[in-house]
Amino acid sequence: MSGPGSSSPAGLAAAGALPDGPRARVVVAVASLGFFLITLDISIVNVALTAIRDELGGGTAGQQWIIDGYTLLFAALLLFAGTLADRVGARRALLWGVLAFTATSAACAAAPGAGALVAARCAQGAAAAVMLPASMALVREAFPDVRRRARALGVWAVGGAVSAVVGQPLGGLLTTVDWRWIFTLNVPVGAGMVLLLLLVPPSPAHGAARRVPFDRAGQVLAVVALAALVHGLIDGGHAGFTSPAVLASLVLAVVALAAFVLVQARGRHPMLPLELFAARGVRLALPVGFAFMVGNYGHVFVVSLYLQQHLGLSPLRAGTVFVPAALFAVVGNLVSGPVTNRFGARLPVVGGQLSMAAGLLALVPATASGSPWWTALALVPVAVGGSLAMPPVTGVVLEGVPQHRAGTASAVFNTFRQIGGAVAIAVFGALIAVPGGFLAGARTSLVVAAALLLLTAVNSLRIPARTPR
Numbered sequence: 001m002s003g004p005g006s007s008s009p010a011g012l013a014a015a016g017a018l019p020d021g022p023r024a025r026v027v028v029a030v031a032s033l034g035f036f037l038i039t040l041d042i043s044i045v046n047v048a049l050t051a052i053r054d055e056l057g058g059g060t061a062g063q064q065w066i067i068d069g070y071t072l073l074f075a076a077l078l079l080f081a082g083t084l085a086d087r088v089g090a091r092r093a094l095l096w097g098v099l100a101f102t103a104t105s106a107a108c109a110a111a112p113g114a115g116a117l118v119a120a121r122c123a124q125g126a127a128a129a130v131m132l133p134a135s136m137a138l139v140r141e142a143f144p145d146v147r148r149r150a151r152a153l154g155v156w157a158v159g160g161a162v163s164a165v166v167g168q169p170l171g172g173l174l175t176t177v178d179w180r181w182i183f184t185l186n187v188p189v190g191a192g193m194v195l196l197l198l199l200v201p202p203s204p205a206h207g208a209a210r211r212v213p214f215d216r217a218g219q220v221l222a223v224v225a226l227a228a229l230v231h232g233l234i235d236g237g238h239a240g241f242t243s244p245a246v247l248a249s250l251v252l253a254v255v256a257l258a259a260f261v262l263v264q265a266r267g268r269h270p271m272l273p274l275e276l277f278a279a280r281g282v283r284l285a286l287p288v289g290f291a292f293m294v295g296n297y298g299h300v301f302v303v304s305l306y307l308q309q310h311l312g313l314s315p316l317r318a319g320t321v322f323v324p325a326a327l328f329a330v331v332g333n334l335v336s337g338p339v340t341n342r343f344g345a346r347l348p349v350v351g352g353q354l355s356m357a358a359g360l361l362a363l364v365p366a367t368a369s370g371s372p373w374w375t376a377l378a379l380v381p382v383a384v385g386g387s388l389a390m391p392p393v394t395g396v397v398l399e400g401v402p403q404h405r406a407g408t409a410s411a412v413f414n415t416f417r418q419i420g421g422a423v424a425i426a427v428f429g430a431l432i433a434v435p436g437g438f439l440a441g442a443r444t445s446l447v448v449a450a451a452l453l454l455l456t457a458v459n460s461l462r463i464p465a466r467t468p469r
Helices: 009-014 022-046 049-056 059-088 090-109 114-142 146-177 186-197 216-239 244-266 274-278 280-310 315-321 323-343 346-369 372-399 403-432 438-462
Strands: none
Touching: 022 059, 022 090, 022 114, 022 146, 022 186, 022 280, 049 059, 049 114, 049 280, 059 090, 059 114, 059 216, 059 280, 059 403, 090 114, 090 186, 114 146, 114 372, 114 403, 146 315, 146 323, 146 372, 216 244, 216 403, 274 280, 274 403, 280 315, 280 346, 280 372, 280 403, 280 438, 315 323, 315 372, 323 346, 323 372, 346 372, 346 438, 372 403, 403 438
């Protein structure tokens, strides 16, 4: 079957998509570098949170907002960004996102206070939202063959794994000089990505998508719902969940979410087409993405603070604790594609989540030991499991939708991922913020994340043993 939504090589060539050759490898390089930038600003910032608090103030709540300000706008705008990638073409959307990300990184580096830094981080998250679905859609255009795409997605995911390798130790090293360098670093990386994008021919913009107006009501409601939820969860951990302001924020989140669903169901051009949920792969992948980010963002946030604020390690020493796990994650990402091609998506997805859960549970006694090296050892199965599971889950999402919905489907998947990360930072930060209860809160956080991953691993058994080819 051919046509505008055809994903056959002939159909893609007719639409002007990249051939599966040298230029396609340039696409993998630029997409991986984009993922590197996006994830670097989570791993590299976590290890600098204590230094930022010491200079700019803000306490634990400020530390949470430095992470969640980025994550919140990232999650809230991903659906818009997916539509944008479909509307103007993946290459152009990615270029816009990189330029904005570079500029906002410079603003973070120059922030005079905690409020200005949080605002710049929010803008940076918005730019990251534009980048991510565009990079994934660009990979799909370049690799119409499912098997080659699985390997390409594994390499794309290495961008995130490499940022994890260099993020924590590099963040620690730069923080010993000045934490502002962790944001300045993004400027030359962004410039290099722009140069690579100039080598990529323009992506086809889907004519139907260009004629569809943006869902402004849905976008506003999405931002309000997520902002109110995160605000309520963060403030609830400090002011108490019976506080009138906290209760009002959580009620607003529920009302805005209900209104968002109603608008999406009844609108002529919704930003979240509900028919996407008819694809079985999308329904199976969303809980996995959410749980993965709860475990991933949550454990990095908690362990970074544990190493520095409880054990008293320097930022550099704290960063090196994450290095062994990050190195294993690179291997896991490279192995994930071949494993998926041989055994199907179910094995790496289920096995990866079980590995993450085991590592998170191992971190509980590690925090009691006070040993950074035990902590480093427990982090390895968390990293390996995540690196095995995420590329095939991404492939399941993309295989379940037509070509012209690739950007939107990618955005939906990553929205659920980022919501999981934002909720984890808000809830886990509230648990560790209890006076004198840091260790108890940290351990509770790790157990909650492990339990959630076990549940989604069981649900992932419904993924077909072999992905349809």
